[in-house]
Amino acid sequence: MPAPAASVLNTVVPGPAGPDGPAPTLIGSVQRALRLLEAVSVHTDGAPAKQLAREAGLPLPTAYHLLRTLTHEGYLRREQGVFVLGPAAARLGRGSCEQRRREAVLSTMERWRDTLGVAVYFAVYHDGEIEPTVLVESSEHPAVEEWADFRETAHAHAIGQCLLAQLDTGSRLDHLRRHPVEAITPYTVRDGASLLERLAAIERTRTVVEREQYMLGTACAAIPITLGRTAAVMAISVPLAQESRLAPAIERLSEEITEVVRSLMFSISI
Structure with a gap:
């Protein structure tokens, strides 16, 4: 033996x-x-x-x-x-490739943070939920503090609104049944009907901007990205006092969106 x-x-x-x-x-x-x-x-x-x-x-x-x-x-x-x-070795290989792709994504977003002087976010809509997957910030350009769960407050921030705007009506209704609209600042949309009306007016390829709907004193913008069949967004945020920087930053990011999408084309396995 x-x-x-x-x-x-x-x-x-x-x-x-x-x-x-x-x-x-x-x-x-x-x-x-x-x-x-x-x-x-x-x-x-x-x-x-x-x-x-x-x-x-x-x-x-x-x-x-x-x-x-x-x-x-x-x-x-x-x-x-x-x-x-065997299959376990293959999983190790996929994990290594996935890590390299994520590092490439992170590098791209860090470059945009430093170029634009803003915090940069990347999120997807996966299995019926908002999934913030990458965030880059710095002491000079801090991100918005997640004081209320991003997944439960999609109606109140640019990331969530931009992702919901890419869904069909049935998927939006399903999301709102699970995460009802709730005002979290004086500027948040007040009810589900108002939100659905707003989302219907947003074109799938249109940048979404929100001011103080999620947090007082902040302004955010989100650009819709489609990665295969997955709804995704690239977003930036600034203090409300610097809101004038949003438009030129979004314009520059939009001009380079092809490069951004190419960097973000990784396997989403969250």
């Missing part, structure tokens, strides 16, 4: 000491498992255990133990005597 997989998962290799003290302790079995995964990844059609052990520089018995463990955990699959990457 083969030794339990756990018997090869408890080897500890102390790291060498450095000028700032001991290096982090390294787990030898983890290092060996990663070398096996790397070896498998370069063989599109898979490779047998003996070849993988040789390429990873491992004794064959050790390679067998690790290959069984990695297969049990879903990181590998054994097909007709060879090992190929």
Whole structure:
């Protein structure tokens, strides 16, 4: 009977000491498992255990133990005597790609924050809810404080109104049944009927501007973006005293919207 997989998962290799003290302790079995995964990844059609052990520089018995463990955990699959990457490894790959795409989105939004001198937001409408997904701000350009849940107050801010305006009537009604209109400042729309009338008058491609409907002393604008079948928005906010900066900032952002959309075309898996 083969030794339990756990018997090869408890080897500890102390790291060498450095000028700032001991290096982090390294787990030898983890290092060996990663070398096996790397070896498998370069063989599109898979490779047998003996070849993988040789390429990873491992004794064959050790390679067998690790290959069984990695297969049990879903990181590998054994097909007709060879090992190929499994679904768990594929999920790791997708996560890495997703992270790179999100970093690209963040970089784009940070550039616009610094170029326009405003806080920048990106949000989507997903599974019947407003989902603020990315926000970039700075001490010089702070974002609007979320003092009332953005998801429950879509009627009161530019992001929510712009997203709701992209939905069909049935979806809007469904949203308002779950999140009834409630005035949260003296300038918030007063009831669902008034909101629906306002939304009906907004063109799907039109920028939405709101002043003090969500928070006193602030003005916000949201540009509608369609990412495939997903309703999305890019938004900016400024203190009400600087409202005159909204129009030129939105105009410049709108001129570059193609670049923005290209940067934002990532897999939305929230």
